Structures are given as structure tokens and as C-alpha cells.
Amino acid sequence: MDTAERIATMIAPTLEAMGFHLVRVKLIGAQRPVLQIMFERESSAPHDGGITVEDCSEVSRAVSAILDVEDPISGAYRLEVSSPGLDRPLTRKHDYERFKGFAAKLELGRPLAGRKRFKGRLAGISGEAVLLRDEETGEEQHLPFAEIANAKLVVTDDLIAASLAGRPAPVN
Incomplete structure (x- = not known):
């Protein structure tokens, strides 16, 4: 530790x-x-x-x-x-469910299919994987939670609107 x-x-x-x-x-x-x-x-x-x-x-x-x-x-x-701010880090599995539908950037500790960096819309958790609708490929990526080195939300209009309203935006 x-x-x-x-x-x-x-x-x-x-x-x-x-x-x-x-x-x-x-x-x-x-x-x-x-x-x-x-x-x-x-x-x-x-x-x-x-x-x-x-x-x-x-x-x-x-x-x-x-x-x-x-x-x-x-x-x-x-x-x-x-406070973590709008572009907050995502540190727990619960964060990926809580912020489902919002844009995020994730970086893995080691490459997955030749890539370490991913950007897209969070689609939740499945088992031990974070689901991300990849902005680059349009495909849903299954990124191992244990391999995520850094992850944070991306400030977008929908995140700002949800913050101001104090409630989640609709899940895409």
C-alpha cells in the first residue's frame, strides 16, 4: 500500500x-x-x-x-x-454508473488492442469492465477497471446543464 x-x-x-x-x-x-x-x-x-x-x-x-x-x-x-469539480476524476466503479451517458477520457496502464487512451460516452459497468462508447470508433469498448490508470469526465454542455439542474441528464 x-x-x-x-x-x-x-x-x-x-x-x-x-x-x-x-x-x-x-x-x-x-x-x-x-x-x-x-x-x-x-x-x-x-x-x-x-x-x-x-x-x-x-x-x-x-x-x-x-x-x-x-x-x-x-x-x-x-x-x-x-471538491472534484466538473471534470472530476472517476475513481470507483460506482462513478462509471453514476455518470453513465456523460463524456469521459480514460487512460489505461498498458495498451489494449494497441491503445492506451480512450474518449467517449460512459455506458456503465459490466462485471470488471468499464463500458465506453468510443468517440473514435463508435464501438462500445470494454475496458478492464483494474487497468485504468486515469479517468475523468469531460466538461460538455450536457454535464454543465446537469450540474446546474442538480440532476442527471438523460442517458444516451
Whole structure:
């Protein structure tokens, strides 16, 4: 388990007790690393826009207290706490169902049929595969969830409209 995973395990229960869901923990850089923590409210809407500056301050204080006690990072680092935003990372299988019908970019850790990068509309999950209607080929791709290195939503008019309305757009 790497440092980011250890930190996620440490802080997730506290965030859940505060009414939030941990989206991602990422440790960036080596000299003076940045510890990036993204969180959201539990919601069925694609983007509820409900994270406030006060929420970020609360989460920052709670996470700082845990990190001060546990001390998982040696040396100085900068803590960055935020909501995931519209072009949010997709980190859990549930995200691929939740954002079904929206545009996304996915990158695999190793090539599948000669490709590592895919862009298209999310079509959900089937077993251990993420389904994506490929923008390039028009075909439905079955991308192994375990092989996804990076994935995020693409900001489109329908995502913005769904965010503003606080509800999901129709599934294509």
C-alpha cells in the first residue's frame, strides 16, 4: 500500500462521519510534495455543487489533525483540499454508473488492442469492465477497471446543464 492509499484509509471514515465521500488522495512531487484530497457530498446527482469554502476548511482541519497524529509523510508538504469539480476524476466503479451517458477520457496502464487512451460516452459497468462508447470508433469498448490508470469526465454542455439542474441528464 503506497502513502496515498494509507492516507485514504486513515481519513475516509472521518470524512464519511462528516457527511462527505473521499474521491481521491494524491501525493504529487518530491521536493515539497502536495497532498491533494478531493471530496464530495454523498449524492445521486452527477454534480451537486454543494461543496463550500467552509466545507473545505472543516475537512482541512479534520484531515490535518489526523495527519499530525499519524505522520504518514516525512518532511514538509502542502495540503490541498477541494471538491472534484466538473471534470472530476472517476475513481470507483460506482462513478462509471453514476455518470453513465456523460463524456469521459480514460487512460489505461498498458495498451489494449494497441491503445492506451480512450474518449467517449460512459455506458456503465459490466462485471470488471468499464463500458465506453468510443468517440473514435463508435464501438462500445470494454475496458478492464483494474487497468485504468486515469479517468475523468469531460466538461460538455450536457454535464454543465446537469450540474446546474442538480440532476442527471438523460442517458444516451
